[in-house]
Amino acid sequence: MTGRLLFQILLFPGLLFTAGLGLVVGWVDRKVSARFQFRAGPPFFQVFNDIAKLLGKETLLVRDGVRWLFIAAPLAALGTLALAATIVGAALFLGEGVGGDLIVVMYLLMLYALLVALGGSAAGNVFASLGAGREIKLLLADELAFLLVCLVPVIQSGYRLRLTDILAYQSEQGATIGSFSGALAFIVGLLAVQAKMALPPFHIAEAETELAGGPFIEYSGPLLAFWKVSQVMMFAVFPFLLILLFWGGVPRSAGEVIGLALKYLLVVVLLVIIKNTNPRVRLDTALGFFWKWAAPAAFVAVVLAVLGV
Amino acid sequence: MAEKEKFLKEMGAKVGKIIDRPGRLYFEVANDDLRDVARYLFRTQGCRLSTATALETYHGLEVIYHFSHDATGQYFCPRVVLTDKANPRMNSLAPMIKGAEWIEREMAELLGIVFEGHPRPEPLLTKEHPRGLRQPLRLRRTP
């Protein structure tokens, strides 16, 4: 059993699969963005080359920061995402409940944001700590909306927290997104995921032209590579989580596998479109948006779900 | 060119040697009168301070302020001549016109003119020069 679990965490659907998929989708992201901007875009192996190159570069450690935290944060972040990917993936692809339920996934994803902030504050750089502060504030903003969004499928499936149960309910009763509350929650969820993945317009913490990479400013070499892998892994974890919660069904035939892949691509392309048509918002605008609009909308969806609409 | 006549009527007593060219009026002003003339030009006539030029001649240092009257395209250039080359000092306009702060700092740095009453008299451009650059635009320059 432990052998199987280890296989699941390290290879499929955990680290290796998610990272590999992330590398491909990272390319899709850059390519689609480039096409948006009338450019040709990078070649297929670009993200892979970037990571391979970073692994061979020199690692510079910070002088004034907390060194062990500086090194531990990216490794822990990678592990966190691999675990989250295993739980989501095992439920979605294999129909198995591994390791925990929805609550665990949510905690792991929150932990990732905390690790980004920790890594940034360990660097002892003004921009990095400012970015870390922003990361935490953004977490405050989107977490509430995201929690409420995740509640909707839980309520619809009869208050069940296990991912496999939610999937099973959807296979019987139709996808959550088919109901009004589910659709509303899905839209809010898409925006919350945009913020969680720190994609424009919510790339407030990393803001290339303001904070020069924010929490990641001092990272170089392999440690930066770990962060980059984590970032592209999110491209696998979050869309699959959304699909699992709202558009689910364990794929049993080849047609369903292709269907799942298409759903996944659609979600990714939606995220990329939102990314490319918006300027970066201010932190207070983001907070205002999530608390005044997104969270109430998600709350309405929850109420509707309780009423069974 | 009504502005020019009005200016000469009001401030004629404080104006020294005049060079009058189409659209440009250069005139000498004593150091003590500079602030009055500048206040009249900036506040009353609504001129904009374009910039100031300092240069070294055989007789001394000259500081020329360039005031532009935008509505008519007329330039008023009060010129202060400082004869003491070794220790040039003059009144600063920066407390009155914020736009004069940088240019006066620059003139002080490049030509060594001391502006009395400047809110922030420190070098603007070459503060960290390794060989201690001193007044590169003076004729006895040894950069």
Next chain:
Amino acid sequence: MSRTVIPIGPFHPLLEEAEYFRLTVDGETVTDVDLDIGYMHRGHEFISERKTFTQSIYLVERICGICSTSHPLACVHALEDVGGIEIPPRAAYIRTMVGELERIHSHLLWLGLAGHFIGYDTLWMWAWRYREPVLELFEAVSGNRNHYGMMRVGGVARDVSPDVIPRFLKILDEIEVKMEMVAKAAADDPVLRSRLKGVGVLSREAAVDYCAVGPTARASGVATDVRKDEPNDAYGLVDFKSIVLPNGDVYDKLVVRVLETFESVKIVRQCLEKLRTTPGPIRNDVKEIPAGEGIGRYEAPRGEVFHYIRTDGSNRPVRHKVRAPSYMNIPTCAASCKGIALADALITLAAVDPCYCCTERAVDIVDRRHKPLKLDLLELSRRKTELLRREIHG
């Protein structure tokens, strides 16, 4: 929260140039701005006093790569002011045309960079894509994309032949259509508007106090425009509006620049029409510059460029004072940045279109193993320039 000093620069992606802003922030609110310049100071005024007048024109061209017409133009205006030199009408139209083309490319450049600074790379790419045809026009006229070397005392260096004008007009029409699209995307985007409206306000009083110039002043309701105030070259002969807006925020600065771009297209079009019907020489021969002093100015894309030249009858200036527009505009940040959020402060710093190079005017070695590329890009580039020339010159 405690006060932190945020150093923006000397090397920061917000600035293409090395500059140092010290922002004191309280939490996320900026309480004080301090500037430390001098990273670009190259001593232009010092070098210029060692060059002849003709050399000076090329030197001042290299003050700034984006205003590489404005500085030479102001410089020759100053020399013409010293000597009382007239220029032929054809030269006046060519000067105005080149100057306005530069305004188009500079404003599009700023629009793109502003987009980049607020994390809207799509806008950046779009604006810069449509800026390329303008640079192509420059390449066809002068042979170089930037640093055109067009200005001479008493006229211009190169002529625009009459048979290229229809083609120029066609390219201009295309550019205008594309620009309208980009301008719509920028000015009407609700997210962008909410991001920029009411941000970084520079009041009219502060603009006057800091003696701001150009779009920065005009967006704050100060009507200063050298093209109207002192219509030299062909500016007195063409029809255009000077855009003045009242609010002084970043959004108004954007709108001023966008509207100005369309005015520039109008001016270029008129100049081209006039060039068809105005034959004649393109420069008067100037043998010597008498002793005296002169002021030359020109409305660069960022505001008034000011050159003062003192001569003594020889062929070198005694004193050559250069004042670029950003020199007056950058200090206004101290007024417009106080008390606003950090994220806004950065776009406000960028909104004056700062150009530090201006402000401070101040053989490949490849080892033998290198395999030659299949395409020699340099050769291709040369061929492109030739092609452009031949196409345009018939």
Next chain:
Amino acid sequence: MGWYNKRLAKSLWVFHVSASPCNNCDIEILDLLTPRYDVERFGIKLVGSVRHADVLLVSGVINQKVAPKIRRLYAQAPRPVFVVGVGTCPTSGCTFKDSYNTVERREDVIPIDLYIPGCPPKPEAMLEGIMKLVGVLRG
């Protein structure tokens, strides 16, 4: 190292160091990223932090004030790092070589591996230069 160099050649991240230039090369460098030239095709990306950089693009004559900062920047970059001098200024000093504020020996401040002369070099020339660097890395 052959395999690694090939990866490196396909993923050059560029940090832009402006050392008292006239802005023109800088603008042309940014121009390389935009649709007409699009260097992302070759995996070249502009980064905001010198810690992420593989290539430092230096433009401009280095002046006295900026020189110590550039020394520090070069020390901060993780190896391997390449330095490319863009424009006539880092190559020869251009028209500013007589100024009182430029450093005498630019190569003492930062060792430049590749010069791309031109005032400013056309984007095609810059591409050519960077492709030569890529060619060297590929062996």
